[in-house]
Amino acid sequence: MTKSYKWFLIAMLSCAFFFHQADRALFGILTIPIQDELKLSDVQIGWINTTLSWTLAAMTVVAGFLGDRLSRKWIITLSLIAWSLMTVCMGFIGGFFGALFFRSIATGVGESFYAPSAYALIAVHHKETRSVALSIHQAALYVGLMVSGLVVAWLLGFLGTWRNVFIAFGVAGCLLGIAFIWALKDGAAGTSGTAAKGAPSRDHTISQSLRAYFCNPSALCATAGFVAIVFVNNAYLFWAPKFMAMKFQAAYEVALNVKAATPEGMKAIVGTAGSQTMLWHHLFAFAAIMLGGVATDHFVRRMPRFRLGFQVVALLCGAPMLLWIGFAPSIISVLVAACAYGVFRGFFEVNTHASLFDVVPPEHRSTAVGLLNMIAFFFGGLSGVAMGALSQRWGVRGFEIGFAIMAGAYFIGALLMAFSFFFTFRRDVIRE
Numbered sequence: 001m002t003k004s005y006k007w008f009l010i011a012m013l014s015c016a017f018f019f020h021q022a023d024r025a026l027f028g029i030l031t032i033p034i035q036d037e038l039k040l041s042d043v044q045i046g047w048i049n050t051t052l053s054w055t056l057a058a059m060t061v062v063a064g065f066l067g068d069r070l071s072r073k074w075i076i077t078l079s080l081i082a083w084s085l086m087t088v089c090m091g092f093i094g095g096f097f098g099a100l101f102f103r104s105i106a107t108g109v110g111e112s113f114y115a116p117s118a119y120a121l122i123a124v125h126h127k128e129t130r131s132v133a134l135s136i137h138q139a140a141l142y143v144g145l146m147v148s149g150l151v152v153a154w155l156l157g158f159l160g161t162w163r164n165v166f167i168a169f170g171v172a173g174c175l176l177g178i179a180f181i182w183a184l185k186d187g188a189a190g191t192s193g194t195a196a197k198g199a200p201s202r203d204h205t206i207s208q209s210l211r212a213y214f215c216n217p218s219a220l221c222a223t224a225g226f227v228a229i230v231f232v233n234n235a236y237l238f239w240a241p242k243f244m245a246m247k248f249q250a251a252y253e254v255a256l257n258v259k260a261a262t263p264e265g266m267k268a269i270v271g272t273a274g275s276q277t278m279l280w281h282h283l284f285a286f287a288a289i290m291l292g293g294v295a296t297d298h299f300v301r302r303m304p305r306f307r308l309g310f311q312v313v314a315l316l317c318g319a320p321m322l323l324w325i326g327f328a329p330s331i332i333s334v335l336v337a338a339c340a341y342g343v344f345r346g347f348f349e350v351n352t353h354a355s356l357f358d359v360v361p362p363e364h365r366s367t368a369v370g371l372l373n374m375i376a377f378f379f380g381g382l383s384g385v386a387m388g389a390l391s392q393r394w395g396v397r398g399f400e401i402g403f404a405i406m407a408g409a410y411f412i413g414a415l416l417m418a419f420s421f422f423f424t425f426r427r428d429v430i431r432e
Contacts, residue, residue: 046388064370
């Protein structure tokens with residue numbers, strides 16, 4: 001396998017991750033028209049979001065075990081095709097239970113198998129360039145979320161209904177999955193030396209993989225920080241568009257010269273609020289993650305704890321930005337805070353998996369990613385139903401309380417990761 005393949009691999013997986021995240025953003029952007037047609041309450045919407053996270057939590061650990069033992073090429077390919085087919089099915093649902101099954105359970109099962117194998121496959125091919133490679137792959141997340149609002153706004157105008165938007169995204173994902181059958185190569189095939197280390201193998205028992213993670217204080221501290229990130233990201237992704245549309249409805253009516261009481265007016269407000277909350281936040285996160293990857297790979301050679309400290313600072317700086325989003329008095333003010341939150345989110349996420357890989361042996365990394373995601377999505381998923389309950393009871397004020405809770409989650413995550421920085425990392429670090 002040629003040396004250039006490791007970058008071709010990043011390009012392919014980045015395309016898959018784009019659809020992974022754009023598909024995830026669809027429901028949040030289209031929440032208002034979905035609620036209006038299906039007559040769903042905010043609590044029901046919250047349970048759809050939380051059940052998705054819990055499905056990811058339950059299945060991603062299974063995906064991690066399999067990713068350390070079976071062909072990662074086929075796990076990634078079949079995962080992409082499966083979640084895309086379920087996205088198509090979302091275009092034909094008739095009510096709450098249809099949305100709960102196809103959006104939360106079926107789509108969640110398909111998406112859960114992607115990350116453990118994808119991140120482990122990247123780590124096999126990238127060592128000195130690991131943070132840069134992971135940052136490029138992570139950037140696809142931001143591109144997907146960043147342009148999803150604009151794409152959805154355009155597709156709503158072109159295709160007419162939210163149902164057709166889901167169908168269009170699903171078909172595109174299926175076509176990419178079919179291309180992966182020929183384009184993607186398994187990391188274990190044709191590699192040798194260090195590249196083969198950590199490739200799928202049946203020689204490692206599940207108990208060994210569990211010990212490598214749960215008996216590793218530094219890995220658990222890294223997980224705590226990621227739980228905070230997922231808790232906040234989950235709530236922002238699903239609820240920020242509706243929060244903006246509700247809090248600044250009058251301002252949008254004036255700016256867009258529409259009335260929210262009309263279907264066309266609400267569609268315009270939803271599209272604008274969705275594009276603003278997704279575009280600017282993720283644009284700045286994208287820039288931060290690209291810069292952060294280069295900086296981390298440079299400094300971590302001289303200071304192995306650099307990426308961990310970088311994440312702690314990112315969480316501490318991101319917390320006040322979340323408070324600002326919740327209580328900002330104008331659309332411009334919210335967007336400025338969302339951009340700043342995006343910068344610190346990007347600085348953290350460029351190192352999410354690299355920090356875990358710093359303290360977990362290569363042969364257990366797919367399992368470790370599965371366990372990381374399981375814990376993060378289980379606890380992080382609580383923000384979806386919590387925000388739904390707050391908004392249903394107190395409206396805009398409930399959203400503001402929710403953002404204050406999210407800021408607290410960032411602060412707690414920073415404290416736990418700081419414990420690893422000062423007390424456990426030097427003992428647990430893996431020398432490659």
